[in-house]
Amino acid sequence: MRILLPALLLLAACTAPDPGPNGPAVPADTLAEAAPDTTASPGAETIREPGFNSVAWVAAVRDAETDAQLVALSAQLLDAVDWRVACGEDDPTAEGRGVVRLVGLSANESLAEITCQRFAYQSTFALVDAEAGKPPRLVRALGVTERGTVTADTTASFFGLLTHDPDADPDRFSILTKSAGHGGCGTEADYRLRPDGGASIVEVRAHLDCDDPVPPEDWPMSYPLE
Structure with a gap:
């Protein structure tokens, strides 16, 4: 039992995600939710009509x-x-x-x-x-x-x-x-x-x-x- 406990702790450390230099990693599904929508239309003041009507x-x-x-x-x-x-x-x-x-x-x-x-x-x-x-x-x-x-x-x-x-x-x-x-x-x-x-x-x-x-x-x- 004394041998099994250290082995389990070592295994847990190896399989845990690397926190990286900026802290703990964020799950991919969370990133997808938090990312801004780059396909959204810009504000009206930045839109230029593609041709003169x-x-x-x-x-x-x-x-x-x-x-x-x-x-x-x-x-x-x-x-x-x-x-x-x-x-x-x-x-x-x-x-x-x-x-x-x-x-x-x-x-x-x-x-x-x-x-x-x-x-x-x-x-x-x-x-x-x-x-x-x-x-x-x-x-x-x-x-x-x-x-x-x-x-x-x-x-x-x-x-x-x-x-x-x-x-x-x-x-x-x-x-x-x-x-x-x-x-x-x-x-x-x-x-x-x-x-x-x-x-x-x-x-x-x-x-x-x-x-x-x-x-x-x-x-x-x-x-x-x-």
């Missing part, structure tokens, strides 16, 4: 009731396209900066005019093509000078008043740039959106003599020249 954004712009709401929505758009590159040296603190106006091109596509800076009777602005199922695209086109000529370089900055005739070509829009408040002189450029998101100049009309006001529809063609 143009349809939802356009709907939110249509529902907006104040300039402040529109400015907030143009800020959201920065996640998809940086329209600020069109604003150049315009004052980033100017009143109206970031206000959005929509021009409906079709049931699934809208042209968003985003104000860079307002002036006396017209504004500088960016244009973003927002189409269902596609990422928003910053519209670029060849530049138009004050004399109605066309530059060799493209630009994303537009200046004037944006107009669109829904009964005409849905992809066509115009920008009237007035050289005087009465609107009887300046340039008017017609553009057509391309599938790649850019815009091609269809024609430009110009009237430079502000002392002899003429309605824009009567201005002579300056581009293309025959």
Whole structure:
């Protein structure tokens, strides 16, 4: 009996779990219960939508009731396209900066005019093509000078008043740039959106003599020249 007792004590010591440097071992089933769930969804503030939803954004712009709401929505758009590159040296603190106006091109596509800076009777602005199922695209086109000529370089900055005739070509829009408040002189450029998101100049009309006001529809063609 004296021999059996020490042998039993030695056997118990050999089969007991090693406490390790951090104390007694914890059973595996207890660890499983205590481990945090790493598959749980993170907090809402850390979730980023995997793509910009143009349809939802356009709907939110249509529902907006104040300039402040529109400015907030143009800020959201920065996640998809940086329209600020069109604003150049315009004052980033100017009143109206970031206000959005929509021009409906079709049931699934809208042209968003985003104000860079307002002036006396017209504004500088960016244009973003927002189409269902596609990422928003910053519209670029060849530049138009004050004399109605066309530059060799493209630009994303537009200046004037944006107009669109829904009964005409849905992809066509115009920008009237007035050289005087009465609107009887300046340039008017017609553009057509391309599938790649850019815009091609269809024609430009110009009237430079502000002392002899003429309605824009009567201005002579300056581009293309025959």
